[in-house]
Amino acid sequence: MNPLRDPQDRRLPRIPEPCALVIFGVTGDLARKKLIPAVYDLANRGLLPPGFVVLGFARRDWDHGVFAQLVREAAEQHARTPWREEVWQRLAGSIRFVSGSFDDDTAFDRLADLLDELRTSHDIPGNAAFYLSTPPAGFPTVLKQLARTGMADNQRAGGWRRVVVEKPFGHDLASAHELNGLVDEVFTPADVFRIDHYLGKETVQNLLALRFANTLFYPVWNNGYVDSVQITMAEDGGIGSRAGFYDTAGAARDVLQNHLLQLLTLLAMEEPTSFDADEIRYEKLKVLRAISLPDDIAAGTVRGQYRQGWVAGQRAPGYLEEKNVPAGSTTETYVAVRLGIQNRRWAGVPFYVRAGKRLPRRVTELAVLFRRGPHLPFQATDVEMLGHNQLVIRVQPEEGVVLKFGSKVPGTAMELRDIAMDFQYGEAFTESSPEAYERLVLDVLIGDST
Numbered sequence: 001m002n003p004l005r006d007p008q009d010r011r012l013p014r015i016p017e018p019c020a021l022v023i024f025g026v027t028g029d030l031a032r033k034k035l036i037p038a039v040y041d042l043a044n045r046g047l048l049p050p051g052f053v054v055l056g057f058a059r060r061d062w063d064h065g066v067f068a069q070l071v072r073e074a075a076e077q078h079a080r081t082p083w084r085e086e087v088w089q090r091l092a093g094s095i096r097f098v099s100g101s102f103d104d105d106t107a108f109d110r111l112a113d114l115l116d117e118l119r120t121s122h123d124i125p126g127n128a129a130f131y132l133s134t135p136p137a138g139f140p141t142v143l144k145q146l147a148r149t150g151m152a153d154n155q156r157a158g159g160w161r162r163v164v165v166e167k168p169f170g171h172d173l174a175s176a177h178e179l180n181g182l183v184d185e186v187f188t189p190a191d192v193f194r195i196d197h198y199l200g201k202e203t204v205q206n207l208l209a210l211r212f213a214n215t216l217f218y219p220v221w222n223n224g225y226v227d228s229v230q231i232t233m234a235e236d237g238g239i240g241s242r243a244g245f246y247d248t249a250g251a252a253r254d255v256l257q258n259h260l261l262q263l264l265t266l267l268a269m270e271e272p273t274s275f276d277a278d279e280i281r282y283e284k285l286k287v288l289r290a291i292s293l294p295d296d297i298a299a300g301t302v303r304g305q306y307r308q309g310w311v312a313g314q315r316a317p318g319y320l321e322e323k324n325v326p327a328g329s330t331t332e333t334y335v336a337v338r339l340g341i342q343n344r345r346w347a348g349v350p351f352y353v354r355a356g357k358r359l360p361r362r363v364t365e366l367a368v369l370f371r372r373g374p375h376l377p378f379q380a381t382d383v384e385m386l387g388h389n390q391l392v393i394r395v396q397p398e399e400g401v402v403l404k405f406g407s408k409v410p411g412t413a414m415e416l417r418d419i420a421m422d423f424q425y426g427e428a429f430t431e432s433s434p435e436a437y438e439r440l441v442l443d444v445l446i447g448d449s450t
């Protein structure tokens with residue numbers, strides 16, 4: 001077999017088929033800071049197909065020139081890779097804007113026509129991904145418009161049609177079911193990508209490598225050796241100008257039930273038979289089904305709200321003083337819960353999951369704390385500074401892995417202290433990690449839903 005044609009050959013970059021990326025809500029924060037820069041970075045790395053078009057949709061009454069300028073500014077400001085004018089010029093020729101509101105039928109008809117025209121203008125045979133980067137309230141209307149115009153129909157399009165739904169996915173179980181039903185009615189289930197950008201981060205993917213490519217950690221990855229697991233997402237900032245969204249959500253809905261539970265499943269799941277999306281989803285689901293809540297919810301959970309304080313010598317407002325937060329709001333900005341996993345591997349090991357805003361340091365990490373040795377032949381005073389052995393997987397900032405263990409302090413008789421072996425991506429590899437959204441956009445265009 002010609003190795004250049006072998007799909008398993010890692011020397012070949014994975015490049016999508018000719019396609020269009022339609023971004024609804026293209027003037028918004030997520031599109032400008034993450035999606036457009038990710039598209040530029042992919043183009044810069046040579047990972048986009050020759051036939052590729054970005055179609056932006058939002059209400060503003062802009063002509064093509066104004067829109068192209070916005071896209072350029074967003075890419076220039078937030079791209080990870082260096083700016084190259086020739087890459088931009090090639091991309092700029094493939095950017096279109098459709099102005100309209102989500103309830104405007106004619107705007108969606110125009111969008112459908114534009115997608116049809118791409119067959120002749122850009123040689124794109126019907127493939128398109130629709131990215132719903134809109135306020136969640138807009139999801140159902142956009143989905144219904146995609147159904148009405150036939151844009152979601154693979155057969156009619158003569159290519160694949162995929163949809164990417166950003167979080168939050170509903171606001172409770174019933175609304176999540178309802179949205180799920182609608183999405184699956186409009187698109188074929190395999191064409192639906194529910195994005196959790198945390199899963200695109202290098203360290204999160206490395207968690208699978210760490211656990212399943214090495215023999216070192218496997219034997220101790222269970223309740224015989226693990227004392228507890230702590231999964232933390234601490235942000236030093238407050239809610240900024242996002243009160244409208246945040247006050248209806250709170251920390252548990254915003255990050256705990258999605259990002260942190262995803263991290264928990266990757267840390268706790270059994271080895272999948274392959275890295276196929278379905279196999280991984282199956283293993284994660286088994287973990288989620290085995291989760292037990294604290295018997296006493298009040299004792300096993302904490303909710304809190306940040307108050308006025310000081311950050312780097314500056315007065316920082318309390319949550320209730322933030323702009324547009326309703327007086328007397330009880331929305332939590334901090335949440336912590338102690339979960340159990342009732343299976344043979346994890347029974348008895350507490351999983352502490354916590355997230356909060358305006359905390360002293362910005363860090364997201366998973367810490368596996370190992371049990372202390374059953375017998376330490378040292379003087380009690382020698383081991384005062386010895387903590388649990390720990391494996392800490394840092395997701396952000398400075399992605400990496402730290403192994404903490406006790407070591408003898410030089411010069412003393414036998415005093416022990418914790419030291420850390422620190423692996424940082426930035427130091428170990430010369431290539432910098434792609435942004436999570438770069439990987440996710442590429443995966444969607446390739447059709448890999450892992």
Ligand SMILES: NC(=O)c1ccc[n+]([C@@H]2O[C@H](COP(=O)([O-])OP(=O)(O)OC[C@H]3O[C@@H](n4cnc5c(N)ncnc54)[C@H](OP(=O)(O)O)[C@@H]3O)[C@@H](O)[C@H]2O)c1
Nearest residue numbers: 025026027028029030058059060101102133134136166167
């Ligand atoms: N920002 C983030 O970092 C982030 C992170 C994770 C998830 N998300 C999720 O991603 C989605 C987008 O967030 P965002 O922060 O980008 O929101 P945003 O800044 O409020 O942007 C919303 C976009 O939707 C458009 N839009 C709103 N109503 C519309 C309507 N009726 N018809 C047509 N266009 C409409 C707006 O365009 P015009 O105003 O120009 O019409 C704008 O482009 C949300 O679901 C959010 O929860 C965001």
